[in-house]
Amino acid sequence: MLRIINQRSEALTELRRICDRTHDEQVVHKEATVQQVLQDVRRKGDRAVLHYTEEFDQQILKPEDLRVSGSELDAAYQQVSKELLDAIRLACQKIEDFHRQRVPKSWVQFGDHEVVLGKRYTPVDRAGLYIPGGKAAYPSTVLMNAIPAKVAKVPRIIITTPPGADKTVNPAVLVAAQEAGVHEIYRVGGAQAIAALAYGTETIPKVDVITGPGNIYVTLAKKLVYGTVGIDSLAGPSEVLIIADATANPVHVAADLLAQAEHDPMAAAILLTTDAGLAQQVVSEVERQLVNHPRNLLTEKAIAHYGLIVVVESLEAAAELSNEFAPEHLELEVEDPWALLEHIRHAGAIFLGSSTPEAVGDYLAGPNHTLPTSGSARYASALGVETFMKYSSLIQYSPNALQQVASAIETLTKAEGLPSHGDSVRFRVRGNSEQET
Template sequence: MKIKRVSEFVSIKRTVENGTDEQLLAVKAIIGNVKKDGDSAIRIYTQQFDGASLESFTVTVDEMAEAYGDIDKEMVLIMQEAAENIRSYHQKQLRSSWMTTEENGTILGQKITPLDSVGVYVPGGTAAYPSSVLMNVIPAKVAGVERIVMVTPPNQNGKIPAAVLVAAHLAGVKEIYKIGGAQAIAALAYGTETIRPVDKITGPGNIFVALAKREVYGDVDIDMIAGPSEIAILADDTARANEVAADLLSQAEHDERASSVLVTTSESLAQKVAAEVAKQLAELPRKDIAVKAIADFGAIYLARDMNEAVKAVNELAPEHLEVITENPMELLGKIKHAGAIFIGRFSSEPVGDYFAGTNHVLPTNGTARFSSPLSVEDFQKKSSIIMYSEAALKENGAKIATFAREEGLEAHARAVEERLK
């Protein structure tokens, strides 16, 4: 990894994946065909893109039972414990409706209501991501969403990885379909003969899934358009080079466009980490991916002091931020922008990815400046409550009418004045 001074710091921005013109046209065509032909279009695209010929794409009770037979029992127990940790953390995010009464009898408040239905997209095919199931479904369940639909692409045999199905069962999903890609997003947004539409779609996917989510946004809500993963590590000379290097590589193996950055006040640590990254890279199964990511989006920055280091980290606004310093809690108040903050040597990024209970669906590419991790609030909506009293209207009606006329809205003014006659 290259070692530079923070004065040379350049916020590592990856180009937002807007897709090519061809990809966008393909996604629009797929969405149009699913809206027009429903299940028939889904079957055609599932055969074309996943190589699976399915008469029905609904996951059955028998398939769920078979999944439990195909997975290691210890893994089931681990997922159960992870699910409980995630549930416990997200229950603390629950908010209640509230109302206040003014002296003149006016009642104002806010009503919190869970969404009726949510669709969760889980990447699949050759890979299995049970953690993605838990992180998307459990906050929705905690929020009180009654109908949660999961979609995930099958393999060529029409199967879904056992771990994904077991995770869905543990999280409480009862409606699962073996479909993926832009066609799955279209089905969730607009419905087919088999699938009723939902109100919001969450979950990561490839460029076609991302473009489809962007295309249907407005007809339904979406969580975010997630970019490649990223990690920043803020460290001093108390950090251990082998551990820092391992954490940097934990994100580099995700994607060729993943970003791994160390910001440190220690030149000795910087040099040791650079050597350790090279050493550990040679032993990684996903070496080719990690090498490209480190070369293109990896860097080590040297800061004069911790204030300069923190300023650089805040400018980066990383998805994951690890703070490995002598007194990491002392820096927490200075950190303004990060999706998730991992404090101390033993808080390695994968702890949050899988088990601690916090959500691993996080803002990327600098969007932590203004957005937050997936949470219970993403599956609830708020309604304002206004109950104006007669006394309040008599006191303020003329002011309201004047304000309305200032904007040229005479009917607004008269709607109030009719009640004052």
């Protein structure tokens, strides 16, 4: 059952506990396992990938089985309904439209004294996208990761995803990948997939950036290969925080909490409300909606461990608690959400008003659903086009411009004890043969 709390100090304690829910004593052991997988894949390539796929996923594959074939990709279109294909294409269009507004623009500025400065943005050569799979299918995650890479004009976009028990990849995932512009798909998951993308094998190419969510082993693998490749983030279990006043519909609020809890037993579902009556109604409504819920067991577990309702004295107090938690998803189900927005500082995605459930953002509103979790919204942002791009600084000084700043540069080089830095400027402005006196 959802707990209801009225005290701010107790609420803060509970919110911190929920935020830290991934910091368990098993992580050190799991990290050692992942480190071994990474080392083996780096040294043995495909052989290690196939070994760990058999050990962890009970899938016996050959090297030639790793890449999804063209015939499988073609067949996938015959295995999805027209309604699903139309929905995927609609989501593609909306996500692409949004991300095209986010493309960083290169620029050059011609300043005083013949100085030219600028930034030049270019995409990475290869992007590796990890898509969870096996027992579930996430075509929306394919779109959210692949489309920003496509918009960034990454020349080679690669997916790894664990296959189902029959060794096939879900056809909805295959269709979404093709619609989103993915170039290659490999049927492998877990830490071994991240290792293959980071280091390259005989079959799977090395990439420059790895994005996409996964279980704790995938997350730890991304953490350990960071530096060899770029990553998007270390995503933890998903979370929603809803701020609601007396105008909120308890049926809608309960459904939104359960929509988060059904993801994972460690998903967090939190309600902050100014209305004690609404709090009680939501508790009852959650229990009612859980009856005969298809994902009842894991959803109940998430609600029991990481579900929470806090009754607060004001919406400003709710915003303060929300900022402390820095939620991945924040719903403002209040009479004037735009006024409350002024008090919000930290959130991955913000859903304003009673007609904007998180699900619209998960699937096709346009903004990315790969968001910072576990409090990282204090400093991090959603996955976007920028994830797949980097910039080079552009600097050009004319002889006259260098002359104008030479004295200041030389002073700074002397202060740092770097004489050749000073020489590199002095020889240009005073002649190569001049010697220090």
